[in-house]
Amino acid sequence: MTGWAVAAQAASSEQMPDRLRLGVVVAADETARERVEPFRLAMEDIVDLPVDLFLLDTLGDAIESLVEGKVDYVRLSPSAYAAAHRICGCVEPLVTAGPDDFPARFYAILVSKRGPQNTSLEDLKGTRLAVGNKHAVAAYRVPLANLAADGVNARSHFQTLVEVQNPVEGLKAILDGRVQAALAWSSLAGEAKNGFTAGTLNDYYVSGAKGFSDLEIVWRSPPIPYSAHAVAKSLPDALKRRLRAGLMDLRREAPAAYLAIEPDLPGGFEPVVHADYRPVLRTYEDEYAKVLARD
Known part of the structure; x- marks a missing residue:
């Protein structure tokens, strides 16, 4: 049993879901299911639950799926995270990835x-x-x-x-x-x-x-964080803590799994909170709508 699974057993006894639903934006990548399989398997190890993979065509589909409760976890761009939060306030970021060893x-x-x-x-x-x-x-x-x-x-x-x-x-x-x-x-x-x-x-x-x-x-x-690995806010806090901790170790523990989900940002994960996305959240606030409107 890996360190992740041991941590999972020691976690809070808060009611856990039967499985985790992972959404991945694939665009036109016909090999996406095979490509992200190492990440899906690592996620199962981290959460000690079955992880179901849902392939999503666009970031718009990802936002909709997360907001409507069709998936529990998805990697979003900072702007997509802000848009999802604008719709429902029901999402929460866990980590962001960086391109190198500098702050992400x-x-x-x-x-x-x-x-x-x-x-x-x-x-x-x-x-x-x-x-x-x-x-x-x-x-x-x-x-x-x-x-x-x-x-x-x-x-x-x-x-x-x-x-x-x-x-x-x-x-x-x-x-x-x-x-x-x-x-x-x-x-x-x-x-x-x-x-x-x-x-x-x-x-x-x-x-x-x-x-x-x-x-x-x-x-x-x-x-501004480069990405937003976001989850439904309604997930148990113990599960969110387990996810964040496992993701933070992912580049070291399972580099192939890390690169399967972040091929363009190989620098590893850093923890983030909602306030870290404030510069992008502003772009969806009514206060700034007039300055963003184009003639």
Whole structure:
């Protein structure tokens, strides 16, 4: 018997379900059932219960299934978690995954051209801001909502919002003078001179394009978890504690099982709570609806 199963037997005698229903978003992956089987088996070991696998086509299906009680556990994006919470308040995050050994968080950022002195948001008042499309989480929704939470309404602060194809294009637009600032994202981990470990600045640095040293970060959002392994809040607390503890050990105890569910974020799990998603939760709150609305 593994350490997980021993812990399961020692857990609280709170009434447990007969089985756990695991939802996995598969999109068009025809090999998904086989691919995630190591994770399903590890979950059975962690919870000491049968785990049934439900394959879901989209994040929208995942949100619906969790909210309607058709699954007990599913991996969501931060925005999908916020949407699920907005619908019912019946979900709870357990862990998030990271891309490396740095803290598993990223940031929405506002970038401008470097001046003789550090540029401030006030310096950028009345200028042009490059943004992503209305669905872009890190290049539109999160920064606009969190700038508003900081007292800066982007629609009135900036002369105009200029939609660009992607965040890297926004940086190019700064350097060629089309805009004076742009929204982007960054891990803000590692070395700034290399554009950090991941994000728009890193993409631009790696591309070898000119002007990287002329860019500076003017504003950053609060940290945002990369993912949300979420469960129904109604699950017994003892089972949720067991799940979180087992998931925290998963990369070390069963690396193949970990990579089966987080192939793009191999850095391991960290614990999270609902408040960690506050920067994204704001994007679904009525208070910020006007600043997020597109003309």
